[in-house]
Amino acid sequence: MIYLDHNATTPLHPRAFEAMLPFLKELWANPSSPYRFGSQAKAAVEFGRGQIANCIGCKPSEVVFCSGGTESDNLALRGVVRALKSKGNHIVTTAIEHPAVLNTCKALENEGYRVTYLPVTEEGVVEMAALRASLCDGTILVTVMHANNETGVIQPVEEIATTTRARGVVFHTDAVQSAGKLDRKLAELGADLVTFSGHKLYGPRGVGVLYVREGTPLAPWMTGGTHEHGLRAGTENVAAIAGCAEAVTLAFEEAETEGHRLRSLRDRFELQVGAAIQAVRFNGSEAQRVPNTSNISFQDVDGESVVLGLDVRGICVSTGSACSTDDPEPSHVLRAMGLSPRAAQGSVRFSLGRDTCAADLDATVSALKDTVAHLRRVSSIRGDLE
Amino acid sequence: MNPSPDDSGANDRNRGLEAPAAPVISYNEVVLDHFLHPHNVGELAKADTDGFVVVGDSSCGDQMKLWISVRNQRIAKIAFQSFGCPGAIATSSMLTVLAEGRTIEEARLITDDDVVEALGGIPAKKRHCSLLGVQALQAVIDDWEKRGRAPPEQP
Known part of the structure; x- marks a missing residue:
């Protein structure tokens, strides 16, 4: 897992x-x-x-x-x-x-x-x-x-x-x-x-x-x-x-070293995702962020479907906050940032931690590429991100 | 689960990747299969299309496109595309399976309960997903009728 x-x-x-x-x-x-x-x-x-x-x-x-x-x-x-x-x-x-x-x-x-x-x-x-x-x-x-x-x-x-x-x-x-x-x-x-x-x-x-x-x-x-x-x-x-x-x-002892490690892993992950999958948006990435978090919108697909697609491949990620899995409304955070309801609906949160290593993220990028490609083949929407 | 980065953790990870654990979340294996391998995905060629519709669920943002080809009052071919959650994709897929080969009259009678039953059940909060497909099927038949094909013969 x-x-x-x-x-x-x-x-x-x-x-x-x-x-x-x-x-x-x-x-x-x-x-x-x-x-x-x-x-x-x-x-x-x-x-x-x-x-x-x-x-x-x-x-x-x-x-x-x-x-x-x-x-x-x-x-x-x-x-x-x-x-x-x-x-x-x-x-x-x-x-x-x-x-x-x-x-x-x-x-x-x-x-x-x-x-x-x-x-x-x-x-x-x-x-x-x-x-x-x-x-x-x-x-x-x-x-x-x-x-x-x-x-x-x-x-x-x-x-x-x-x-x-x-x-x-x-x-x-x-x-x-x-x-x-x-x-x-x-x-x-x-x-x-x-x-x-x-x-x-x-x-x-x-x-x-x-x-x-x-x-x-x-x-x-x-x-x-x-x-x-x-x-x-x-x-x-x-x-x-x-x-x-x-x-x-x-x-707090390890915040500095662990922060550097996670930031470089996270930034590398985002580069890989951007290279492997077209039409993605890294939400909030131009602002200062905590080093472990990446929030990505995938054009034309639903975030919950991405979560399940990764889950069957043994990868745990979520849409927005864990508290809102029962809430069908797209993320209030992304909506406040001006994302369309559809773009907000297509967002997934990846949050890294102490046990995350580069190989985990490589496997995630590959699983993500397959999942998003599958969902885009099925999707009735073409080009709704912006 | 072993989240620590030791050897056993790495093995767990590999096992998890090779063998998808099922059932996942609260979806059963039939739903999961229709999500991962949906039937009748795509679109019909223009020449084949006797009915086409786009329907949306304003409550959750899901959208579905449905195509049918009708021969002798029967749905000879059916194809769909869905934007939405796993429940939306699986119910859309199952709907096309239930409708394919049916007469227009039979297809008109397919309900959301039929779709859910054929899937072996679906989480309660996903029940509304099955309505979208049934709504789309009724609408696509309406479209076929509107295109001037003869309505079903009365017995």
């Missing part, structure tokens, strides 16, 4: 697995328990918090653990607007966010908040001028993702942070797809809140992190105990936290 869907999830790294084991086997105590057995579990949570703080460049007290990227996003968005309800009701986001942010914004709209969905350029980058123009006195939160999950395109978060700081507006970024893929300390991006998740960087599922810059107004949205500085109630998932912390450490 060739797995090229690392933006959906990644295999657990053996080091992360080893880090989890003691807390699944012997040290299974509740970290809140008052005896030493509990303190040992508590110490593991705090050790993990320290590891992550060190990797992202913040204080341990600024790291909040929760159940995953989706919950981190929910805590950030709902937590900020609740804390700032008296200050205003306007939220700024983009048209290309992950559903965890997009659908939370829609839910907040139903609760009476006003949301601006910023457009992006043809290359999938949010326009700073539009962002600046969208800010008003009632703006209480800006939330813009760091790297897009479908295209890998990196958003100008540093520039946004400078703008929001000058305006005194809270800024959240969903860095689920960039964490560990860029040699960059996440807290130094300048955002007040940063989301990332364990299983996208070879950690376990069921654990996510929200970095909360000291002093950021944030109210918990779940009621319960006083875990995680009172921001996220619920008994800590100690094993997952330990595994996540180990995975984050590993990812």
Whole structure:
């Protein structure tokens, strides 16, 4: 099997697995328990918090653990607007966010908040001028993702942070797809809140992190105990936290070398695809991207058919995000970039990872060439890409 | 599955490439076969074409072209092209198999359920794909009738 869907999830790294084991086997105590057995579990949570703080460049007290990227996003968005309800009701986001942010914004709209969905350029980058123009006195939160999950395109978060700081507006970024893929300390991006998740960087599922810059107004949205500085109630998932912390450490240790390796593999793959198959479009390739992601539209064919054609040849890729396989609508991200519905429908995401080697990609190019040729023979459409 | 780049992982990879694992996703082997090896793909020569239609599914962007050649009130030849998901391609292919050789009257009675049944079932969210082919078949017969061929003789 060739797995090229690392933006959906990644295999657990053996080091992360080893880090989890003691807390699944012997040290299974509740970290809140008052005896030493509990303190040992508590110490593991705090050790993990320290590891992550060190990797992202913040204080341990600024790291909040929760159940995953989706919950981190929910805590950030709902937590900020609740804390700032008296200050205003306007939220700024983009048209290309992950559903965890997009659908939370829609839910907040139903609760009476006003949301601006910023457009992006043809290359999938949010326009700073539009962002600046969208800010008003009632703006209480800006939330813009760091790297897009479908295209890998990196958003100008540093520039946004400078703008929001000058305006005194809270800024959240969903860095689920960039964490560990860029040699960059996440807290130094300048955002007040940063989301990332364990299983996208070879950690376990069921654990996510929200970095909360000291002093950021944030109210918990779940009621319960006083875990995680009172921001996220619920008994800590100690094993997952330990595994996540180990995975984050590993990812940031290797981000530079692995980034170079993946970038050269990805760029070579795109050159090969462009040479082997006519009428393809590399979405977002002119913009800065995380090094592992390639989003390609194949003229006149349907992305889902390409996915199945590769699947029968033992290659795992996906159309857009994994969350939308049940959604027949073409990618909202590619549509926002101005692609026609048909061109968006013909897009496939290839996301490389730690286990990807050049031979995997050679085999993928060959399988892709056959699959696309087959589908074009069957297709009723000729020349609909542009 | 062994995603680590060690020797056993490389072997797994080769095995996976040589022997396609089936059934894939939630499509059964018949659907998969019609997707990988669709029947009656292509177009009919102009001289052979007695009916032609292009139909689209506005809900999912799928499109199908269908050609028929009619001899003695029977669909002598049928050909299709489809743009769409695996469900669209497989149901289009099966539709042409069911319609080929049928009288116009018989072909008029083919339903989406017939197509799905002939395929041995299709995932629920792909059921709508089978409608497109049936719609195309009705429309292509309409086109044949419009072209002035005699409508089926009344018994």
